[in-house]
Amino acid sequence: MPFASAYGKLSDESLQRIPTAGADFDIHNGKLLAPILIPRVPGTPGSRAVQQHFVRFFQEQLPDWEIEWHNSSAKTPATGDELIPFANLIFRRDPPWAASGDVARLTLAAHYDTLYHPEGFIGATDSAAPCAMLMHVARSIDRALTDKWAAMQASGEAGSGLEEERGVQIMLLDGEEAWVKWSATDSLYGSRALAEAWEATPYEPLSTFSNPLGAISLFVLLDLLGARSPNVPSYFQTTHWAYQRMASLENRMRKLKLLSTQGTDSFLPESGKAMTQFARGFVEDDHVPFMARGVEILHVIPHPFPSVWHTMADTAGNLDIPTVDDWAKIVTAFTAEWMELDGLMPKIPAQHEIRESAKTEL
Numbered sequence: 346m347p348f349a350s351a352y353g354k355l356s357d358e359s360l361q362r363i364p365t366a367g368a369d370f371d372i373h374n375g376k377l378l379a380p381i382l383i384p385r386v387p388g389t390p391g392s393r394a395v396q397q398h399f400v401r402f403f404q405e406q407l408p409d410w411e412i413e414w415h416n417s418s419a420k421t422p423a424t425g426d427e428l429i430p431f432a433n434l435i436f437r438r439d440p441p442w443a444a445s446g447d448v449a450r451l452t453l454a455a456h457y458d459t460l461y462h463p464e465g466f467i468g469a470t471d472s473a474a475p476c477a478m479l480m481h482v483a484r485s486i487d488r489a490l491t492d493k494w495a496a497m498q499a500s501g502e503a504g505s506g507l508e509e510e511r512g513v514q515i516m517l518l519d520g521e522e523a524w525v526k527w528s529a530t531d532s533l534y535g536s537r538a539l540a541e542a543w544e545a546t547p548y549e550p551l552s553t554f555s556n557p558l559g560a561i562s563l564f565v566l567l568d569l570l571g572a573r574s575p576n577v578p579s580y581f582q583t584t585h586w587a588y589q590r591m592a593s594l595e596n597r598m599r600k601l602k603l604l605s606t607q608g609t610d611s612f613l614p615e616s617g618k619a620m621t622q623f624a625r626g627f628v629e630d631d632h633v634p635f636m637a638r639g640v641e642i643l644h645v646i647p648h649p650f651p652s653v654w655h656t657m658a659d660t661a662g663n664l665d666i667p668t669v670d671d672w673a674k675i676v677t678a679f680t681a682e683w684m685e686l687d688g689l690m691p692k693i694p695a696q697h698e699i700r701e702s703a704k705t706e707l
Contacts, residue, residue, distance in 0.1 A: 352457035355682045360598055362690035363674045363681070364473050365605075366481045371668055372661035373397035378477040378669070381630040382661045385459045387534070387556060388429045394459055396432060399517055402480055405434050407487050417538035423461055423524035426684070430459075431520040431535040439512035440494050442504045444551025448564040451683050453479050453676065456521035456568070456631055462566075463657055467491050470651050470662050470671055478673040479515045483679045486513070489689040510553075510679040511562070511684060518631050533631055537608035558638050563587055565643045565679075566632045570672050572651035573606075573665035580614040582623040584643045591643070592616040594678040604674065612675070630682070646678075 369377040382397040384391045403410050415433040416578040420426060439448045455475035459468040490513075497503040520534025554560040563584065579588040592613035598604050599611070631684070632642045653659040681690060 351681060352685050355529045355594070355678060355685060355687050357370045357597070357601060359687045359690050360580055360594070360601060360603060360678060363603065364485050364693055366670055366673050368370060368475070369481070370477060370666055370673075372466075372664060372666070373533075375477075376479045378474065379395050379661075381457065381473040381476055382469060383464055383656055384467065385457055385473075386461050387431050387458050392432075392458065392519070392599050396434060399434055399436075399457075399480070401478075403483070405705055407436075407438075407483055408439060409487070409491065410483065411439075413437065414427050415535075415542060417535065419520075419538075421461075421524040421534075422526075429534075430521075430693045433519055433535045433539050434517045436517075437512060437514040438483075438490055439499075440485070440503065442494075442498065443510040443512070444549070444552065446548025446559060446560070449484070449554070450472065450512045450514045450560050451680060452498050452514050452516060452561045453478055453482060453680065454516040454518060454564060454631060456518040458519050458522055458535075460522050461524045461653065463541065466655075466657060468658050469653070469661050470571040470653065471567050471659055472568050472570075473661075474518055474664055474669045474672075475567035475569075476663065478567060478570070478669065478676055479675040481518070482677045483513075483515055484682055486686060486690075488683065488691050489681065489686040490684065492689050493684075493686060510565065513680060521631050532629070533634060536631040537634045538640055544638055558635065558640060561635070561640050563683075564584045564632055564635050564640050565645060565676070567629060567672075567676070568630055568644075568646040569650055569654060570645065570647070571664045571669045572647070572653065573668055574609055575612050575647040575651075575668065576610070576649070577613050577645055577647050579613075579618050579623075580627050580644045581642055582620055584641050585618065585620075585623075587643045590682065591645075591675065592678045594682065595675050596631075597685050598674065604671045606671050612672070632694050637679050665698070 369375045381395050409516050413435040417470050421429055455472045457587050461467045478584040518535045523532045546556050560635050595613050636642050653663050
């Protein structure tokens with residue numbers, strides 16, 4: 346576990362500054378979540394509307410993040426000879442002085458597409474809520490990244506080679522769902538195309554990494570999150586240390602009473618899992634094409650799956666919003682710790698400050 350001790354823990358004070366999404370996770374008009382709670386079958390108007398929701402959010406609120414589209418097309422068993430378009434969206438923030446091939450990137454991923462059948466399937470846990478969580482993560486760490494890198498440039502530390510250059514990227518992936526029946530060819534359309542393309546895209550000679558796949562320091566995949574009382578196992582022995590770091594943050598936040606689901610079981614209960622308890626089996630998901638090419642994976646997916654999985658009951662009304670918000674906080678804390686943002690997270694405004702700000706905007 347070469348990276349396990351390579352970054353320090355977030356202080357309690359920094360954990361207390363991890364923000365809630367609040368009204369932005371409202372299922373009716375929340376700015377982050379509500380626009381995603383529509384059918385999002387690849388190639389349809391709903392899919393395009395959600396893509397534009399993601400892009401507008403980053404363009405308008407997080408302009409320092411690079412936006413990359415990865416487009417592909419494929420035939421599916423349900424659509425015959427018609428080529429279906431798939432569009433992956435990658436939002437990336439690297440140290441401003443670093444060359445692209447020299448940055449090790451924490452990669453946070455979720456898929457945004459929905460099932461072709463049944464018609465009208467919303468996929469609230471699968472995976473509208475995880476996408477909204479990742480938008481919240483990006484917004485929550487943005488200012489701290491700016492302040493950290495500005496301080497490094499001011500001190501002359503930037504680009505000194507004294508430590509590994511670290512960035513973060515969020516991947517919202519298309520075409521995860523099978524169109525007829527899950528198989529190696531009827532599933533993971535977007536992630537298969539992206540992993541293949543990145544493997545074949547070399548960085549400049551003498552770069553630290555050979556291609557964008559090699560630059561992924563850890564691939565954290567969120568899926569089927571948003572139902573009450575999730576139980577997420579540790580799936581992979583090689584990244585159990587990262588699972589333990591996330592679980593430790595969850596437990597500390599519970600002790601500090603920073604989570605809304607107080608009094609419930611831990612979302613991540615397997616910190617003490619022995620190495621002999623790891624099996625070879627795992628849940629197939631968007632990480633598979635990356636894992637097959639040597640990328641380290643932390644899969645954040647509950648087992649058993651939510652009871653609403655792949656049913657018309659996977660709706661906004663069946664999300665447990667306190668659980669959604671707590672996942673967003675836990676993943677934000679994990680990302681802030683990974684990116685060494687201790688002491689840099691902005692202070693959360695008091696309620697009276699928020700009210701005054703709202704009056705000013707009006």
